[in-house]
Structure formats: C-alpha cells, structure tokens
Amino acid sequence: MESWPYKIVEGSGEKPTVVVQLKGGKKEYMPEELSAMVLKKMKESAEAFIGREVTDAVITVPAYFNNNQRKATKETATLTGVNVMQLINEPTAAAIAYGLDHMADGTWHNDKNVLVFDLGGGTFDVSLLKINKTGVVDVKAVGGDTHLGGEDFDMTLVNYCAQEFKKKHGEDIKGNPRAMGRLKVACEKAKRDLSCCIFASIEMDCLYEGIDFSIKISRAKFEELNSSYFEKCIKLVEKCLFDGEIKKADVDEVVVVGGSTRIPKVQRLLVEFFDGKTLCKNMIGEEAVAFGAAVLAAKLSGNNNLTWDTVLQDVTPISLGISAMTNGVEDCMSMVIPRNTSIPTSKKNIYYSRINQTYVAILVYQGESNKVEDNVLLGRFDLHGLGSDGTSQLELCFSINANGILQVSAQETSTGQRKPITIAKALNF
Incomplete structure (x- = not known):
C-alpha cells in the first residue's frame, strides 16, 4: 500500500475501501466497485467489436484465489449486469488453449502431463494437469502466491x-x-x-x-x-509437483504464460529445474488465458463447431475446515476439504457436543495450518438447541460448486434442526 498513490481505509463491515481524488473531492469505493468499472469498460469494448450486447461471460481468476476473492469477483460481475457462466482458474484456461493449439497440428496421440507456469503482473500460479486428446482437462494440483509478480x-x-x-x-x-x-x-x-x-x-x-x-x-x-522472488517461484513449482504426486521427469510439457515469464532468469531457472527441458512458448503469454476462456465460453454457449470437446475437472486450491468454539475458546482447525480436492464436491463430517453445551459456534476457515490464527476466517454461524447431556450429534456439510464458491450447513441429527450459510460476504478478503 505504501507505493500506491491513493489511500486504503476501513469501510463498512470491516471491508477495505479505496479513497481517491475525484472532481475536486474525495470519493470512497469498494474494490468490487472499481473492478466493476473495469469490467464495464471491457464489456463495452466487446459489444462495440461484435456489434451486439454481451450478457454472459466466463471469467478467469488466479488459481490460488481464496473463497472470498472468488465471491468478490462474482459480485463485480453482478454490479456490471453480467451473468457469470463459470469462474475458471487462469492456468486451467491456458491449458485449454494449449490443448486446442496442439490438437490443430495433429501431433497429439497420448495423454500428457502439463505444468502451466503463469507469472503475471501481480499474481503467480502454477498448475499440474493431465490433458488427453479428447479434451478432458484434469487438474491434479495447484499452487501459487496471489502477491507475487x-x-x-x-x-x-x-x-x-x-x-x-x-x-x-x-x-x-x-x-x-x-x-x-x-x-x-x-x-x-x-x-x-x-x-x-x-x-x-x-x-x-x-x-x-x-x-x-x-x-x-x-x-x-x-x-x-529479485533473486529471492525467482527462487520462490521454483519452490512453489516443486511443491505443486509434490502435491500432484508426479516426478518432474514425468512432466511432458512446461507451458509458460504471463508477461513476467519473458524475464530470461525465470526461464533459465525453469529449464534448469526440469533438467534442460525446452519450455513451451508457442502461445502469446498475455493472450493464452483469454483464449482458453473464450473456448470454454463457446462450449457453454452451445457452439458445436469446436474440434476439441473441453471437459474440465478442476480442484480447490486451499484447504477448508472449521473450528468449533466452546465457552468462548476455539478448538484447533478441523480439516473438512483438503486442498487439491476435485470440484464440484460435497463432504460431510460428524461432530459431537460436550456436557452442558447447549449451542455451538462454528467458524469456517481456509488455510493449511492447524492453528486457526494462521488461517483465513471466512464466516461464522451458531447452532442452538443442543442437548446438555453431551449426546447431540452434529452433521456438517461443505459443498463447493464449479466456480469454487463454498456453502456450509450444519444439522443436529436428532432434532433435525439445520442452519445453512453461504460463504459470501465473509468478513474481509
């Protein structure tokens, strides 16, 4: 924030607000409002180019975006009047572009393990995917840093x-x-x-x-x-391969996208890490993600002229879990959905109440640490009416849709009392 020419203050609901000078006065905007202005301009440019109204869109986001960031992105589209057909991770979109590009040259005969290295202006993503010649894109693992670029x-x-x-x-x-x-x-x-x-x-x-x-x-x-930043990128690549349980020798292609991959040192480190493997730079780095999103949008719109029938199997990038609060004291993080779980998905866990516990406060977290203070709090809700004898059984259900948006519900099984929550405007992002 120190390098920005505008100020960030705490707005309503503890959300950050951007303060700018406008027409001789000060104006405060939520990040979603500013993003909506950009999206509106893009929408107008597209409409001017194709000569008709744009009502739907496929929107790409960094693979390592958390739940709140994804929800805020959808809210941006709503403010602009655009229906989001699907949110898709940027490296996954680049993989679609890669697959279509190679299908066109007729040289693709076997399944391929593809690592997409996406280093842009503000974020870094790395994804490990298995792609077959029929168009199935199966994401094995993702990693990255939303503040590196x-x-x-x-x-x-x-x-x-x-x-x-x-x-x-x-x-x-x-x-x-x-x-x-x-x-x-x-x-x-x-x-x-x-x-x-x-x-x-x-x-x-x-x-x-x-x-x-x-x-x-x-x-x-x-x-x-910048040596520490470059080295961090390679460490995140190594971690992604470990999570995907694939050795670097088994990676068939390393696809580089994003403007910052033009930096020679970044390319050299990647080549060295993969023992001299030639990087795939066939696509224009800044256009690959948009190209893949356009292909997916064509399919979702019912375009039957595609030569590659894209089928996506994406994953959730960050682990999700809860911490139950008893007598004002939080428990450790209890994992419900581990990172790199295929989405859409739904997982249920059973928990039991304690003696003299008539209600439970359920706090939903996103992160990898066992300590809740090291993770991101997404939201909280209370479930009342528990038996004080400590025999109440709680069924907790986490559901993630194809856009990576989370819904959580809890039910006391003996009474059937149920409390749902959509993790939407969840505190800060």
Whole structure:
C-alpha cells in the first residue's frame, strides 16, 4: 500500500475501501466497485467489436484465489449486469488453449502431463494437469502466491533507485507519491527492456526538488535484486509437483504464460529445474488465458463447431475446515476439504457436543495450518438447541460448486434442526 498513490481505509463491515481524488473531492469505493468499472469498460469494448450486447461471460481468476476473492469477483460481475457462466482458474484456461493449439497440428496421440507456469503482473500460479486428446482437462494440483509478480520486481528496482538517489543527492524521495509514481513507470519500462537487452537506462528530468536522475541498470543487477522472488517461484513449482504426486521427469510439457515469464532468469531457472527441458512458448503469454476462456465460453454457449470437446475437472486450491468454539475458546482447525480436492464436491463430517453445551459456534476457515490464527476466517454461524447431556450429534456439510464458491450447513441429527450459510460476504478478503 505504501507505493500506491491513493489511500486504503476501513469501510463498512470491516471491508477495505479505496479513497481517491475525484472532481475536486474525495470519493470512497469498494474494490468490487472499481473492478466493476473495469469490467464495464471491457464489456463495452466487446459489444462495440461484435456489434451486439454481451450478457454472459466466463471469467478467469488466479488459481490460488481464496473463497472470498472468488465471491468478490462474482459480485463485480453482478454490479456490471453480467451473468457469470463459470469462474475458471487462469492456468486451467491456458491449458485449454494449449490443448486446442496442439490438437490443430495433429501431433497429439497420448495423454500428457502439463505444468502451466503463469507469472503475471501481480499474481503467480502454477498448475499440474493431465490433458488427453479428447479434451478432458484434469487438474491434479495447484499452487501459487496471489502477491507475487511483475509489480514486486518493479518495486525492488524502484527502492534500489530511491536508495541510489539518496546516496547521490542526500534526498529521500520515498515520501513523495508523485516522484515515486514517475520512478515506478520508468522502472517498469527498464524491466521490460532488460528482457531483451543486457543494460537499460533510467533517465528522468526533475525527479525531485528540481534534481535530475539517471542510472544504468544491468540485467545481472536486476536478477540479483529479485533473486529471492525467482527462487520462490521454483519452490512453489516443486511443491505443486509434490502435491500432484508426479516426478518432474514425468512432466511432458512446461507451458509458460504471463508477461513476467519473458524475464530470461525465470526461464533459465525453469529449464534448469526440469533438467534442460525446452519450455513451451508457442502461445502469446498475455493472450493464452483469454483464449482458453473464450473456448470454454463457446462450449457453454452451445457452439458445436469446436474440434476439441473441453471437459474440465478442476480442484480447490486451499484447504477448508472449521473450528468449533466452546465457552468462548476455539478448538484447533478441523480439516473438512483438503486442498487439491476435485470440484464440484460435497463432504460431510460428524461432530459431537460436550456436557452442558447447549449451542455451538462454528467458524469456517481456509488455510493449511492447524492453528486457526494462521488461517483465513471466512464466516461464522451458531447452532442452538443442543442437548446438555453431551449426546447431540452434529452433521456438517461443505459443498463447493464449479466456480469454487463454498456453502456450509450444519444439522443436529436428532432434532433435525439445520442452519445453512453461504460463504459470501465473509468478513474481509
């Protein structure tokens, strides 16, 4: 948030609100409202291109988006008046594009284990999939980081330049949003240049207090500054293979998508990790995800002219569970649906009440830790009317639909008392 030219404050319902300057005053927006503005513009552009109204859409999201982020994305579409036919993970969409591309050349004869490495501007996703020539896309495991991407690489360069400016001129520009904003634009351009050049120059007139700034950045320096980020990407790839129970030697194709995969160091690390395997770069990195989503949208719209009958079997990226609260004290996380479970899915668990316990507070969490404080709280509901003798049996049901949206219900089996909850506007995201 420190690098943004606008402020984030706590709005109604403890949700973050963006404060911007607009027409001489201040205006507050929820993230969903800002996203809706972007989606509305995209909708208008599409309608102008095809010459008719757009009412439905397939929307892609980072594979590692949690439940709240997926629900917020659907709310964005609702604000825009767009019906979401399906939410699909970005690497899965890229895999569809890959499959269709290879079906067209007639060289595909066997099932393939495909790893999709998707490194974009703000998020990193890695997915391990099995694809067969009939169009079945079976996701085995997903991983990633929703706060890792090109923006991070830009900021390491921005901070380095700010430090160099302070060394040369004794002035700290980090407290000046305008200077930092200009520097960020210049650093992003330098990052792009370094993907095809060994050196890049940053030259700025009157960056701060009338002082000019110029510096020459080498590709080696850029790689050094971001080495921890690049190494983290490879560790997440390794973890995804472990979760999918597939050895790296059994991966047939490594498909790279996303603008940040143009960084030479990222490609070198991937090639080294897969023991010299050639990366699949046939598709335009920034278009592969949209292309795959369009193919799925065509199928869902009833288009029978497709040469590849896409069938998706996706997974939930993060484990889901509960913590029951007794006498104001929370239990440890009890896992209900482990990560990388195929969706849609429905799982039921049985729990028992304790002596003198007449109600239970059920807190729904998302995360991998046994400690609830390390996980994300999605929502809470109370189930009353339990017998005080400690014999009440509770049936808890978790259901995840094809969009990755969770619904939870609890029932006291002897009385039939049932309490459902849709994890929708669940606290923060």
